[in-house]
Amino acid sequence: MRSTLWAENSNLNFLVPLTLLVAFSTTVVALPPQEESPSAKAVWKVERVRGEEVLEYEVTIYQVPAPGGHRWVWRAVSPDGSYPGGFPIGSLLVQGSSRPRPELFDPLSPGVMEMLLSVHAATGKENGLGWADGTPVGLRRQIPVERSEVAEPDGNFSQIGSLAGGDVQVRGGSRSLTMTEFSETLLMSAGGALKSANWLATLVRGEDENARTEKRQLKVERLEAGLIEEEESKEVQDSYEFLAPVVRVLRKGMSLAAVELAETMFNKSRKDYEKGPLGEVVKEVAVLLKTSKRIASQPLDPDVRARKMIGQPAPAFTLEDIDGKEVSLEDYRGKTLMLAFWGYS
Amino acid sequence: MVLAINADNDSRTRIKEFVEENDLQQRMLLRGDGVGFQQYHLKRLPTVYFIDSSGDVVARDAGYQSYDQLEKSLKKALGR
Numbered sequence: 001m002r003s004t005l006w007a008e009n010s011n012l013n014f015l016v017p018l019t020l021l022v023a024f025s026t027t028v029v030a031l032p033p034q035e036e037s038p039s040a041k042a043v044w045k046v047e048r049v050r051g052e053e054v055l056e057y058e059v060t061i062y063q064v065p066a067p068g069g070h071r072w073v074w075r076a077v078s079p080d081g082s083y084p085g086g087f088p089i090g091s092l093l094v095q096g097s098s099r100p101r102p103e104l105f106d107p108l109s110p111g112v113m114e115m116l117l118s119v120h121a122a123t124g125k126e127n128g129l130g131w132a133d134g135t136p137v138g139l140r141r142q143i144p145v146e147r148s149e150v151a152e153p154d155g156n157f158s159q160i161g162s163l164a165g166g167d168v169q170v171r172g173g174s175r176s177l178t179m180t181e182f183s184e185t186l187l188m189s190a191g192g193a194l195k196s197a198n199w200l201a202t203l204v205r206g207e208d209e210n211a212r213t214e215k216r217q218l219k220v221e222r223l224e225a226g227l228i229e230e231e232e233s234k235e236v237q238d239s240y241e242f243l244a245p246v247v248r249v250l251r252k253g254m255s256l257a258a259v260e261l262a263e264t265m266f267n268k269s270r271k272d273y274e275k276g277p278l279g280e281v282v283k284e285v286a287v288l289l290k291t292s293k294r295i296a297s298q299p300l301d302p303d304v305r306a307r308k309m310i311g312q313p314a315p316a317f318t319l320e321d322i323d324g325k326e327v328s329l330e331d332y333r334g335k336t337l338m339l340a341f342w343g344y345s
Numbered sequence: 346m347v348l349a350i351n352a353d354n355d356s357r358t359r360i361k362e363f364v365e366e367n368d369l370q371q372r373m374l375l376r377g378d379g380v381g382f383q384q385y386h387l388k389r390l391p392t393v394y395f396i397d398s399s400g401d402v403v404a405r406d407a408g409y410q411s412y413d414q415l416e417k418s419l420k421k422a423l424g425r
Binding site: 314338 | 349352357371377
């Protein structure tokens with residue numbers, strides 16, 4: 001792949017998602033004509049902290065032209081090579097300067113969405129009093145901030161937002177949640193391209209002696225970015241269009257007939273796309289299709305499936321009990337057992 | 346022995362409250378939705394399974410049950 005250097009040249013600032021946002025570009029540099037819509041690829045390092053839980057992964061995002069705007073297609077990979085969520089691909093459609101619209105939104109890998117949406121929201125802000133999007137720290141609400149701009153070495157600059165007007169009560173009542181600290185730091189290059197971003201929040205659960213403090217952070221750092229050749233852009237687009245209907249079927253868990261139809265379509269041109277830029281995703285989808293087919297070929301009614309269990313060995317499992325201790329069915333071997341599955345609703 | 350398995354993904358704190366309020370004695374397992382719906386083919390909650398001493402499933406009662414029905418299933422499990 002041949003790629004030009006990313007966005008250090010201010011002409012490329014409108015390669016929005018990965019670097020900068022349309023809204024911001026309009027205030028800082030002139031927005032280039034709409035018909036110029038080059039395709040780009042960027043790799044970001046993402047680190048997410050939620051109390052004790054730390055999640056790290058790299059995400060590769062392609063920006064490809066789409067009707068009325070562009071589409072971001074991403075794939076995230078954990079250090080161990082696995083996907084830090086349930087699905088190997090996601091995409092967002094951005095039309096004009098509107099808010100990104102999730103398409104194959106993956107609820108199990110919200111880190112990527114959080115990153116994209118936050119970057120989108122953050123760079124449109126001015127100095128002085130304003131609002132920040134709480135999405136990166138897991139709060140779907142606007143947070144009042146005081147913004148300022150700080151010059152950094154080499155012509156870079158930082159946009160810093162910090163919590164304005166004291167603590168924010170996120171939730172009241174018996175299970176109260178209060179935000180005592182919030183900051184948003186965006187490091188931009190001289191050309192206005194986003195190099196890294198960091199959102200930090202401190203939340204306090206409960207009150208007085210029962211209060212527990214939880215730290216939340218989302219840190220993203222641009223590892224590489226560049227324009228991609230028209231040919232590669234077309235390959236990403238084609239691969240996405242090839243995968244999208246299959247992924248839709250998989251996500252919705254449709255009937256066996258639907259899964260089989262998707263499989264037939266998929267297998268017809270699978271080999272071609274495996275060589276393309278989304279090849280790894282194609283391979284993962286192949287595995288998912290297999291699993292889906294197995295699940296879809298079982299009788300739909302759980303009562304019917306359950307009938308086959310009578311007289312058979314009980315399926316093994318290991319679950320945590322209320323004190324965090326692991327309990328296996330195996331532990332009760334030789335005892336007569338009643339398993340009561342229950343729920344509130 | 347009775348194992349109560351929460352298959353509705355209720356939070357630990359909420360379940361703890363429930364256990365304390367009702368003074369429940371059985372062992373309470375959490376996050377059993379995957380086990381319940383995939384391995385044990387649940388359709389509605391509550392659903393009760395009886396497993397005999399050799400580890401085989403002997404009865405399944407889906408939905409709320411009368412005491413008599415549960416006793417019948419338990420007897421089956423005990424082989425009486």
